[in-house]
Amino acid sequence: MKPVTEIKPSPEGAYRCADTTGQEIVQLYRENAAGLFRYGVVLARNREAAQDAVQEAFLRYFIARNAGQEIERPKAWLFQVVRNLLLDSLKASTKRKEVGLEAASSRADARPDPESEYRLTEMSRRYWGLLSPRELECFRLRAEGLRYQEIAEVMVLRAGTVGALLARVQRKIREDNEGLRRTGVFVERELPHAP
Amino acid sequence: MHLDAGTLAAYGDGELSEPAAGRAARHLKTCPRCAEEAERIRGERELSLAADALFRLQCVPPADGLERVRGCIQEWLRSAAGAGGAMPASSAAELRRRIGAQLELYFGSETAALLEKVAPSRRPADNPITAVEPLLTAFLGRKAAAAAIRQILEEGAGRASLAPDAA
Numbered sequence: 001m002k003p004v005t006e007i008k009p010s011p012e013g014a015y016r017c018a019d020t021t022g023q024e025i026v027q028l029y030r031e032n033a034a035g036l037f038r039y040g041v042v043l044a045r046n047r048e049a050a051q052d053a054v055q056e057a058f059l060r061y062f063i064a065r066n067a068g069q070e071i072e073r074p075k076a077w078l079f080q081v082v083r084n085l086l087l088d089s090l091k092a093s094t095k096r097k098e099v100g101l102e103a104a105s106s107r108a109d110a111r112p113d114p115e116s117e118y119r120l121t122e123m124s125r126r127y128w129g130l131l132s133p134r135e136l137e138c139f140r141l142r143a144e145g146l147r148y149q150e151i152a153e154v155m156v157l158r159a160g161t162v163g164a165l166l167a168r169v170q171r172k173i174r175e176d177n178e179g180l181r182r183t184g185v186f187v188e189r190e191l192p193h194a195p
Numbered sequence: 196m197h198l199d200a201g202t203l204a205a206y207g208d209g210e211l212s213e214p215a216a217g218r219a220a221r222h223l224k225t226c227p228r229c230a231e232e233a234e235r236i237r238g239e240r241e242l243s244l245a246a247d248a249l250f251r252l253q254c255v256p257p258a259d260g261l262e263r264v265r266g267c268i269q270e271w272l273r274s275a276a277g278a279g280g281a282m283p284a285s286s287a288a289e290l291r292r293r294i295g296a297q298l299e300l301y302f303g304s305e306t307a308a309l310l311e312k313v314a315p316s317r318r319p320a321d322n323p324i325t326a327v328e329p330l331l332t333a334f335l336g337r338k339a340a341a342a343a344i345r346q347i348l349e350e351g352a353g354r355a356s357l358a359p360d361a362a
Contacts (some may be wrong), residue, residue: 164201
């Protein structure tokens with residue numbers, strides 16, 4: 001096929017200048033990369049896998065936009081792509097068995113990647129013991145600023161389920177916190193009159 | 196009739212749709228039990244976000260992340276331009292990616308991920324288009340499917356010209 005030497009507009013004038021798309025990527029990266037990375041870490045429990053997925057998601061965004069595709073809510077789109085990428089690789093690593101995210105992540109958890117495991121934080125270990133993968137994911141998305149409707153789309157849930165999941169997560173965190181206070185370093189200060 | 200925890204959480208987050216939010220507000224004015232529950236949920240949300248702040252501090256992406264993304268994009272543009280036309284030489288994966296984007300557009304990402312996996316394995320790996328063509332035709336009709344496939348193929352042609360070293 002003959003090489004094309006000019007920017008070729010689609011019938012709708014869809015092809016964009018790569019520079020414009022590049023600037024858009026930089027802006028989106030600054031706003032969302034950290035949140036996408038945290039989300040990836042929660043899903044994959046592995047920093048390298050999370051970072052690869054974030055990188056790939058931005059590349060795909062570039063490709064889609066450059067081809068003229070309109071992306072209505074870029075933030076939710078990027079979270080969705082990161083999820084699909086990680087879900088696919090988790091599924092592939094469980095020998096092509098059809099497993100849900102829940103099964104896939106608890107499997108991943110059972111065999112932690114030794115290279116990245118030591119880098120996982122104290123706080124995340126605590127969360128992961130406390131919350132189910134679905135609860136963790138929902139809470140992460142909300143903490144990263146997604147609206148309920150967007151969370152529902154990314155996780156393929158009913159929007160009505162999101163509030164219930166979040167309420168449960170928040171209750172568990174509060175109870176855990178109270179448990180810490182009862183049994184941990186806070187005891188003396190919090191319960192000065194305890195026998 | 197009391198409001199459930201999910202509804203109270205959604206109300207507190209400003210995520211209830213207009214009629215439901217109005218109903219919840221009226222109910223909370225007259226029901227001390229639900230008002231107390233709403234207050235408890237608000238406190239729990241603040242506490243969990245405070246707990247999350249620690250995770251945010253500890254979980255930070257690599258500093259050169261944006262550079263890596265730029266590198267990926269440059270590499271991809273080069274590979275598109277290197278083939279000098281619509282179909283980069285290393286095109287099987289790239290073609291599947293474009294097909295994936297189209298499938299995602301029409302079928303939603305969940306289904307598309309499944310289709311992407313299934314479709315190419317049924318046909319010779321070197322031409323994934325023949326595998327998705329029947330799917331697109333069944334779903335979109337012949338004309339629109341042809342347009343979608345044209346977009347998959349032409350995407351490379353349009354992009355190749357955007358690379359700095361394009362002919």
